[in-house]
Amino acid sequence: MSQPTTDELLDLTVVSLPSPGDALAPELARSRLKLLAIVLVCSLPVILSYLAFYGLRPQGTTAVGEFITPARALPAAVATRLDGTPLVLSGLKAQWLLVKVDGGACVQDCQKQLLLLRQLRLMLGKDMERVDWVWLINDQAGVDATLRQGLEKDHATVARVESGALQNWLAVPQGKSLHNYIFVVDPMGNAMMRLPAVFDSAGANRAKRDMEHLLRASVSWDSPGRP
Numbered sequence: 001m002s003q004p005t006t007d008e009l010l011d012l013t014v015v016s017l018p019s020p021g022d023a024l025a026p027e028l029a030r031s032r033l034k035l036l037a038i039v040l041v042c043s044l045p046v047i048l049s050y051l052a053f054y055g056l057r058p059q060g061t062t063a064v065g066e067f068i069t070p071a072r073a074l075p076a077a078v079a080t081r082l083d084g085t086p087l088v089l090s091g092l093k094a095q096w097l098l099v100k101v102d103g104g105a106c107v108q109d110c111q112k113q114l115l116l117l118r119q120l121r122l123m124l125g126k127d128m129e130r131v132d133w134v135w136l137i138n139d140q141a142g143v144d145a146t147l148r149q150g151l152e153k154d155h156a157t158v159a160r161v162e163s164g165a166l167q168n169w170l171a172v173p174q175g176k177s178l179h180n181y182i183f184v185v186d187p188m189g190n191a192m193m194r195l196p197a198v199f200d201s202a203g204a205n206r207a208k209r210d211m212e213h214l215l216r217a218s219v220s221w222d223s224p225g226r227p
Contacts, residue, residue: 064206065184065193068171074189075169079136079159082143087159090189094226096131096215097185100197101166101178104141110179111147113197116204117182118154123208127215129224138163138178170194184214187222 079087098117102110117133124131134157137143143158151158170183170191184193193214195207215222 064199064203065195065210068183068192068194071186071190071192072169072171074185074191075165077161077165079161081159082148087157089161089165092132092134092157092185093189094187096187096211096218096222097183098131098133099136099170099183099185099191100134101136101138101170101183103139104137104143104160106135106143106147109198113182114147114151114156116197118156120182120204120207120211123204124211124215127212130215130222131211132157134158136161136166138166184211186214187218 074089074093077089079089081087098121100110100113100117102113106114114135117135121128121131121133135151137158137160140160148158166178170178170181172178172181172194180197181194182197183191184195185191193210195210196203199207
């Protein structure tokens with residue numbers, strides 16, 4: 001067979017190759033779709049809970065709680081228990097939380113609000129085991145020994161945490177303070193609702209109904225206790 005001449009080699013057509021970006025585009029699109037699907041699947045239980053919260057509400061009742069929109073994810077912060085041991089906040093996940101924020105001195109109003117957290121949890125009956133009550137102290141003030149003993153006896157979670165981490169996690173309306181609210185945190189660590197820190201017996205019953213709706217809506221994916 002005769003060999004092609006140099007001129008013939010120069011006349012060969014060169015087919016342009018696709019750029020790396022063009023080759024990777026379909027793969028990137030598939031990866032993004034997979035990531036979106038994972039996010040949707042992970043978020044679906046919480047989304048359904050929030051929708052069911054309103055969809056299952058009996059007509060004629062009024063919620064005392066208000067949703068935090070968007071929900072705030074639990075920060076990667078370390079708090080300190082009163083005995084000096086560390087508490088990684090992410091360790092609070094896998095339970096519904098009723099959270100109160102106040103200084104360590106915890107004067108009369110603060111103590112009433114802690115009692116309200118305790119009573120609200122007890123009012124949930126058999127579902128109370130799905131809910132923990134938490135007092136996060138945002139200063140260095142000492143805690144009264146009698147109050148501390150009572151909280152330990154009632155299995156409250158008490159810890160000091162840096163104020164900035166709380167501000168990023170627990171959202172409040174402009175002009176309001178963290179002290180003005182009790183926060184509801186879902187088992188994924190999302191601060192998703194706030195209740196007034198002070199209300200009458202009628203308000204307490206409405207707060208109980210709010211919690212019951214959330215617990216009922218999440219029963220398919222949430223169970224008592226932590227793994």
